[in-house]
Amino acid sequence: MAEQGLASLVTPNAAGSRGFFTTMLTWDGSGDVDLHTFEPGGAHVYFSHPGGQVGALDLDNTVANGPEHYYASCNTAQLQEGSYRFGINNYLGATGRTATVQVTFAQGGQPVTRELAVGAERATGGNHDPLPVLTVSVARDANGKFQATAH
Template identity: 45%
Template sequence: MEVMSGSGSWWDSIVNAVTGTAALLDSLWDTLRATMIQRLTSLFGNPPTAVNYAEHRLRIDNYVLEGKKMVFLAHSQGNLFVNPAADYARGKSSAAAVKVVHVAPASPTLRGGHVLADLDLVINGLRAVGSVPPVTHSIPGYLLRPAGLNGQKDPLGHGLLEIYLNPALNVSSAVRGLVQAALNDVQAPPAQATSGFFTATVTWDGSGDVDTHVYEPGGAHVWYQQLTGQAGYLDHDNTVGFGPEHYYASCETSKLQVGTYAVKLANYNAADGRTATVQIASSKDGVLATRSAVMGGATRNTPTFQMFNVIVSKDPDTGEYKVDVQ
């Protein structure tokens, strides 16, 4: 990672030893820049996979269900993900509920405000293979550039911590300003489901009815015929296609149960061949795991796909609850 970012002790040693050898420094910079540009342009030809997008969209579905505001901050190649993510989120909710801030965007198209430094050699290099957004700010040359949040310097002028979040550079104030404006303007969509200690969110890639079944530690079976369990709730059921379905375990210690929650799926009807995806997330740690399965023939009320065992434990000394997945 040090080689790719052009930072770290190895680079500082070279600079200190050969500060008068401009040709050598230029050659090293060119090598680093060429490597970074090659990586970015390869993403243009081989964009993020369907699996990547499915994971992102499932998380967005969950946020929309739970009435969350969404502010996306994308840096460099992250902009190749954020545009389709923002378009999908706005289609599921509204433009008012989704804001985007682009930092050093490797994408020529934008969904919000952007910041780009004039000496960002990586993004400047992309101009040779296509258009990029205009420069917004100037930054000092490498030798006059202060170290970033990680204590390192980036000769390519591209690093998030070294350049764009570096409080000593004006681009950092610009990024903070765009983020603050987005936070001020974003509006929550109406909530259709509840956040919990952990959630299981299910989607599938077409019509048909995939059913979520959760077997709680205390023995309760939560599904469309029994939406309320002892520890949690199936508070969003979908019968027409695509999902999402949403189960959450209560944050109330009087209801939350220690033990294993088995999350299973059934093709209730007409979802033969559909790829169903389950994502487990906790209130403390965010997304814990995502897993998919291709549905077989309809089994009605009998779940045939064991997707996750979600294990809730409690520390006897601190009383703190923890979530793990298997």
């Protein structure tokens, strides 16, 4: 009986867009954890404002495990130099969970991964003051080509 139930499970498609860099949040269980992005031009991208000046939050999971997914445009006319700050908010029911945030880059290189406790439930109180996770810096090199690094 249990084997039949397991065999009937279908993995949902949750494919996010690929960008100059992408940031994905997952967590280890139930609850709603939100990914927040602060773009260099001042846009705050999160579930309530999924479109920014540079990128977008194209996946927002409100039940369990994630993913939440932000991507920065590959369009050089849209991509901005500067710091992209990422944070998380335990919006509802994820106290005690561990979050994993991973950044990958279109130009290749090693992905950067951070794990942290999601902290206490903060609901809307954490929307404008999320727990800081990492920063992605985007700059042009001597040849005018965009480069991105996470720290």
